[in-house]
Amino acid sequence: MAYWTRLNELARKYTPILPLKQQITAMDSWQTAVANHRLPQHALPWLGLTTPQIEHALALPDARLAELQQLDHLLHNFRRYIAFHYGMWSFVHTDFFNVWHRLYGFQRYLEVAAGNGYVSAGLRAQGDTTITTDAHTWVKENVTGQQPLVPVKTATANASLFLYADQVDAVVMAWSPDKDPNDVRFLHIMARSFPDKQLFVIGERKGATNSRLFWQEAQQVPDRRLFALNRALGHFDAIHERVYRLQ
Numbered sequence: 001m002a003y004w005t006r007l008n009e010l011a012r013k014y015t016p017i018l019p020l021k022q023q024i025t026a027m028d029s030w031q032t033a034v035a036n037h038r039l040p041q042h043a044l045p046w047l048g049l050t051t052p053q054i055e056h057a058l059a060l061p062d063a064r065l066a067e068l069q070q071l072d073h074l075l076h077n078f079r080r081y082i083a084f085h086y087g088m089w090s091f092v093h094t095d096f097f098n099v100w101h102r103l104y105g106f107q108r109y110l111e112v113a114a115g116n117g118y119v120s121a122g123l124r125a126q127g128d129t130t131i132t133t134d135a136h137t138w139v140k141e142n143v144t145g146q147q148p149l150v151p152v153k154t155a156t157a158n159a160s161l162f163l164y165a166d167q168v169d170a171v172v173m174a175w176s177p178d179k180d181p182n183d184v185r186f187l188h189i190m191a192r193s194f195p196d197k198q199l200f201v202i203g204e205r206k207g208a209t210n211s212r213l214f215w216q217e218a219q220q221v222p223d224r225r226l227f228a229l230n231r232a233l234g235h236f237d238a239i240h241e242r243v244y245r246l247q
Helices: 002-013 018-035 051-057 065-076 078-086 094-104 118-125 157-167 182-193 212-217 225-233
Strands: 108-112 129-134 170-174 198-203 242-245
Touching: 002 018, 002 065, 018 065, 018 078, 051 065, 065 078, 094 118, 094 225, 108 118, 108 157, 118 129, 118 170, 129 157, 157 170, 157 182, 170 182, 182 212, 225 242
Parallel strands: 108 129, 108 170, 170 198
Antiparallel strands: 198 242
């Protein structure tokens, strides 16, 4: 784990940068949780160093600009580190699900393309029931799906709708791959066969998740509760991850 070792090495050297301590503490709590197959408790603060912080740090004994730039780069790439080492792509946490349950109450959920089931684990912890599914096509390529937090049934997203959608109130899709056009087919099936089911999509619109055609065809459902839900989710890097209600 060269990333984690180097990050902490540089963080110890540059501890006088006050916001850095808060960032490292939050990152350490997050990494500890996912390494132990638990959902992190809190949202992450914004990660990275500002230009004034770097300029101030250069006054420290033995400070080096190259090291500070590397430290900033490592902070910005925490999402990638967690995703590839622990199979967590959507950065959900317990506080986020507390707000979710308060806003929407008890519901039955079907999570598709669930990976390690972090979303289902968060919903279940609030007392909601979930059916959790994943195609498991990534299991041999990385840790996604290898260390599930909840039992995960093997089924594609589209097949899951026909198998389980009639047993739930809502469907959740988090961080569907951005190069997979099957998500458009999924959207069509939802609209045609299960129009009475709520659809929550967690990801980045026209960005890191879901195909471009998916976002072109998806229609957003007006829901003021999403403002509070997305505030709870937080925003810590260049990825603008959000919760959407679509149809």
